[in-house]
Amino acid sequence: MRERILEVATAHFVEQGYDGVSMREIAADCGITKAALYYHFDGKSELLNEVFTDYLDQTGEVVAASVAAQGSVEERLKLLVRGLFALPAPRRAIMRLAIHDVGRLPDHQQAAFGIAYRQQFLTPIRDLVSAGIAGGELVEIEPDFCVKLLLGMVYPFFAPAAVGVESGEVDVLLEVLFGGLRRR
Numbered sequence: 001m002r003e004r005i006l007e008v009a010t011a012h013f014v015e016q017g018y019d020g021v022s023m024r025e026i027a028a029d030c031g032i033t034k035a036a037l038y039y040h041f042d043g044k045s046e047l048l049n050e051v052f053t054d055y056l057d058q059t060g061e062v063v064a065a066s067v068a069a070q071g072s073v074e075e076r077l078k079l080l081v082r083g084l085f086a087l088p089a090p091r092r093a094i095m096r097l098a099i100h101d102v103g104r105l106p107d108h109q110q111a112a113f114g115i116a117y118r119q120q121f122l123t124p125i126r127d128l129v130s131a132g133i134a135g136g137e138l139v140e141i142e143p144d145f146c147v148k149l150l151l152g153m154v155y156p157f158f159a160p161a162a163v164g165v166e167s168g169e170v171d172v173l174l175e176v177l178f179g180g181l182r183r184r
Contacts, residue, residue, distance in 0.1 A: 002040050005030050010051050014093040018048060018101040048101065049109045053116070055094040059084065060120030067124045073132030078174050080125065081154060085170050092158040122147060153177055 008029045012021040023044055027037040041047045066080035084092065098117075102110055129146045132138035138146070153173055157165050 001030070001032070001036075005032075005037060005040055005047070006050060006054060009047050010054075010094065011090060013048060013051060013097055013101070014090050017097070018044070018104045023047075045105050045109065049105050049113070051094060052098050052102070052105075052113055055091060055098070056113070056116055056120055058087065058091065059095070060116075062087070063121055063124050067128050073128055073135065073137050074178055076128060077125075077132075077150070078178075080128075081150070081174060081177075082170060084154060085157065085165055089165075095158045096155070125150070150177065 005026065009021070009026050012026055012029070021044070023037055024034055026047070027034045030037065041050065062083035063080060066076050066083055069076050069079055071079075098113070102113060105113065125147050126143045129138065129143045129150075133140055133143065133146075153176070157173075
């Protein structure tokens with residue numbers, strides 16, 4: 001039941017945002033009473049935190065697999081981006097939800113999410129970029145800024161409306177990231 005609640009809550013949060021969702025709606029769509037929902041989760045912020053944590057664990061696996069893969073830094077970064085786009089659109093949309101609604105969590109949960117986000121997501125990507133710069137594979141640019149560029153390019157595709165991102169579109173995004181737009 002807990003998995004079903006998370007699935008339903010995720011869909012509601014992604015579509016309507018934190019403020020647009022009630023525990024009553026989530027319970028009704030799960031086919032349970034509101035009291036039964038509160039048996040599994042203390043409140044809406046705990047449920048949202050669980051959605052964020054579950055998503056971060058999933059994306060952390062994509063990041064870890066990409067970082068650990070064999071090949072050039074460029075190949076591993078491409079593997080990372082393709083791995084993120086391989087997640088279903090509603091799962092990708094959780095990142096946008098987190099950016100917009102993480103402030104709805106209690107301070108201790110916000111802090112824990114921030115630490116986990118840096119450890120599982122940002123730092124491994126930054127370290128991979130740093131290795132590419134140190135090895136002469138990537139241009140010398142501040143690694144944190146490079147990570148912001150990369151995430152800034154993929155972020156628009158994490159919107160709930162970005163359901164079908166074609167493989168060719170991901171290839172163009174990666175080409176622009178690594179090759180630029182300028183004709184050579």
